[in-house]
Each structure stands twice: as structure tokens, then as C-alpha cells.
Amino acid sequence: MLKYSNSIFSNYFGGAEKISSHEFEALRKYIYKLCGLNITKGKEYLIIHRLAEIFKANGCKTWAEFHEKLVRDRKGALAEEVISAISTNETSFFRDSHPFESVRAKVFPKFLEKQRSARTRSSGKVRIWCAASSTGQEPYSLAMLISEYANSSEGRGLDLSRVEIIATDISNKALEAARKGIYSTMDYSRGLPSNYRKYFKRKGSDWEVDPKIRAMVNFRKLNLVDSFSHLGDFDFVLCRNVLIYFDSETRLGIVNRIADMLGEDSYLLLGASEGIIGQTDHFVAEYVGPAILYRKDSGEALKTRKISSGFNRRSVGKSATA
Numbered sequence: 001m002l003k004y005s006n007s008i009f010s011n012y013f014g015g016a017e018k019i020s021s022h023e024f025e026a027l028r029k030y031i032y033k034l035c036g037l038n039i040t041k042g043k044e045y046l047i048i049h050r051l052a053e054i055f056k057a058n059g060c061k062t063w064a065e066f067h068e069k070l071v072r073d074r075k076g077a078l079a080e081e082v083i084s085a086i087s088t089n090e091t092s093f094f095r096d097s098h099p100f101e102s103v104r105a106k107v108f109p110k111f112l113e114k115q116r117s118a119r120t121r122s123s124g125k126v127r128i129w130c131a132a133s134s135t136g137q138e139p140y141s142l143a144m145l146i147s148e149y150a151n152s153s154e155g156r157g158l159d160l161s162r163v164e165i166i167a168t169d170i171s172n173k174a175l176e177a178a179r180k181g182i183y184s185t186m187d188y189s190r191g192l193p194s195n196y197r198k199y200f201k202r203k204g205s206d207w208e209v210d211p212k213i214r215a216m217v218n219f220r221k222l223n224l225v226d227s228f229s230h231l232g233d234f235d236f237v238l239c240r241n242v243l244i245y246f247d248s249e250t251r252l253g254i255v256n257r258i259a260d261m262l263g264e265d266s267y268l269l270l271g272a273s274e275g276i277i278g279q280t281d282h283f284v285a286e287y288v289g290p291a292i293l294y295r296k297d298s299g300e301a302l303k304t305r306k307i308s309s310g311f312n313r314r315s316v317g318k319s320a321t322a
């Protein structure tokens with residue numbers, strides 16, 4: 001039984017500070033099945049800290065009671081609250097910057113080529129999927145970046161009306177904020193280069209994304225653990241900073257299913273600590289400065305494995321938990 005002995009904790013957590021190993025195991029398994037999140041042993045505090053509010057609001061006295069309510073929750077409303085509370089929504093505009101530079105240098109010219117030669121995949125459009133888009137900063141960064149590109153000399157001719165960006169997340173709360181496209185001054189200033197400020201206008205003390213940029217992104221709810229083939233084929237997929245929360249089996253399953261949706265020569269972008277070299281034969285790693293793009297090409301995967309052993313050691317088998 002993990003118990004915070006301090007009475008301040010007891011007052012604050014209202015009984016949620018006590019969790020037995022049996023209760024933890026039941027909740028851990030439930031959450032894993034619900035969304036793939038791998039809460040390893042020793043991370044009881046995650047459940048206590050993130051779910052205590054819901055535990056109290058539902059009048060629970062024990063975690064066994066809370067688990068029971070979840071199991072009996074036919075409408076899924078409680079499960080939805082758990083997902084929003086347990087998931088990490090950390091994000092920012094142009095997060096890590098280098099990946100976006102690599103996208104502009106390598107991915108966008110391919111879009112232009114595809115549009116010019118009409119080698120587009122389904123629906124005659126260039127299709128981008130931003131999986132795990134959180135509160136929207138990532139897909140909006142992409143929409144702003146591609147708009148800038150289309151107005152630059154290299155990108156002249158790129159038809160933005162034939163570019164579709166689909167952004168998905170499991171959390172309704174994150175999706176709701178993303179669709180609004182309104183950000184606090186802190187979120188707005190975090191990572192946004194000054195030349196992109198023109199895409200925002202003041203809304204009270206906050207900042208609103210330009211409606212044209214907002215209209216470029218279509219937000220949908222999607223659990224990456226479930227099937228996603230209904231989304232169709234894509235020319236580029238970003239799946240950043242979410243795989244780290246899954247175990248290696250779930251991670252690889254998602255990456256391989258993404259591969260099925262990408263055409264040859266299309267790219268996948270993962271988070272910096274989510275390397276997949278040596279774990280799947282569907283992609284070849286292309287190093288663009290400090291960033292890595294994974295190009296769909298099953299034939300060359302073995303070759304890349306040989307030349308990138310140093311990278312393999314750093315990136316393979318990192319099974320982080322939240």
C-alpha cells in the first residue's frame with residue numbers, strides 16, 4: 001500500500017493518497033487497455049496526482065471503488081475524464097524547431113513535385129496527418145510553415161487548396177482547445193518565431209490564430225491504439241512525443257500501421273527520442289541537420305541499419321513512461 005503519511009496530503013487528496021498494489025495493478029491495466037499508456041510499477045504517484053480530483057468528484061473512498069465505476073461506465077464519460085487527466089499535453093509552436101526546418105527542406109519540395117506531376121495520392125490532394133496534435137500548436141505550426149513556403153520563391157506553385165491537414169488526438173479537452181485556436185500570451189510567445197506573429201490577432205488578453213490557418217486544419221478524435229486505416233492514405237505523417245508513453249509492442253504496431261498508409265517516398269516524423277531504426281523495415285532514416293525524417297522505403301532499411309549503428313544505440317529500446 002502506497003500512502004502519503006503526512007496529514008496535509010490526506011486532506012488534499014481526500015483518501016486518494018492510499019493505493020494498494022492490487023488497486024494500482026487494476027488501474028494500470030485498465031489505462032493501458034484504454035489508451036496504450038504504459039504506467040510502470042513505481043509510478044503510483046501518477047495515478048494519485050492526476051486522477052485524485054476525479055476520484056474525489058465521484059465520491060470515491062478507495063481506488064477499488066473508482067476502478068469499479070470505470071468498469072461499469074457504459075457511456076464512457078468517466079473514461080474520457082481519465083484520458084484527459086492522465087495524458088500529457090505538453091506542446092508548443094514549432095517545438096524543437098529543427099524538425100520543422102527539415103520538413104521545409106525535404107518534405108515540402110516533394111509536395112510541390114507531386115502536385116506538379118499530379119502524382120498525388122487519394123482525392124488528388126497532398127495529405128498530412130498530425131497524430132497526437134494536443135492543443136493544436138503543432139498542426140497550426142505546420143499550416144503556417146506551408147503557407148510561408150507557398151509564398152516563397154522555392155515554393156511558388158504549391159497549391160494550398162490541394163493540401164489537407166488532419167490533426168487527431170485522443171483527448172476531447174485538448175481537441176476542444178485546438179479547434180478554438182486561442183492561446184495565452186505564454187503559449188503564443190513559446191517557440192513562435194517573430195515572423196509568424198502576423199498569423200495571430202489579439203483576442204482580449206489572448207491570441208487567436210488567423211481563420212485562414214485554422215481552416216487549413218481538420219481536427220478529429222482518434223485513439224492511436226485503435227484502427228486508423230479509415231483516415232486514408234497520407235503523404236506525410238507527424239507522430240511526435242506520444243510514442244514515448246507506450247511500450248515497445250504498441251509503439252511498433254502504430255509505426256507499422258502508419259507505414260501502411262504512406263506511399264513510397266513519403267515521410268514520417270517522430271519525436272527526438274522516438275527512434276525506430278532497427279525496429280522496422282518500412283523506413284529509411286534521412287538525417288537533415290540534427291533532425292531525422294523517416295522515408296517510407298522497405299527495400300533500403302537494411303542498408304540504413306548498417307550505416308547508423310551509433311544512432312541505434314541511442315534510440316532503440318527506450319521504453320519511457322509518462
Ligand SMILES: C[S@@+](CC[C@H](N)C(=O)[O-])C[C@H]1O[C@@H](n2cnc3c(N)ncnc32)[C@H](O)[C@@H]1O
Pocket residue numbers: 035036037087088089090091092095131132133134135138168169170171174222223224225239240241242271
Ligand atoms: C506530449 S503531447 C505531444 C503533442 C505534439 N505532438 C508535440 O509533439 O508537441 C502527447 C499527446 O498525445 C495524446 N495521446 C496520448 N495517448 C494517445 C492515444 N492513445 N491516441 C492518440 N493520442 C494520444 C495526448 O492526449 C497528448 O495530447
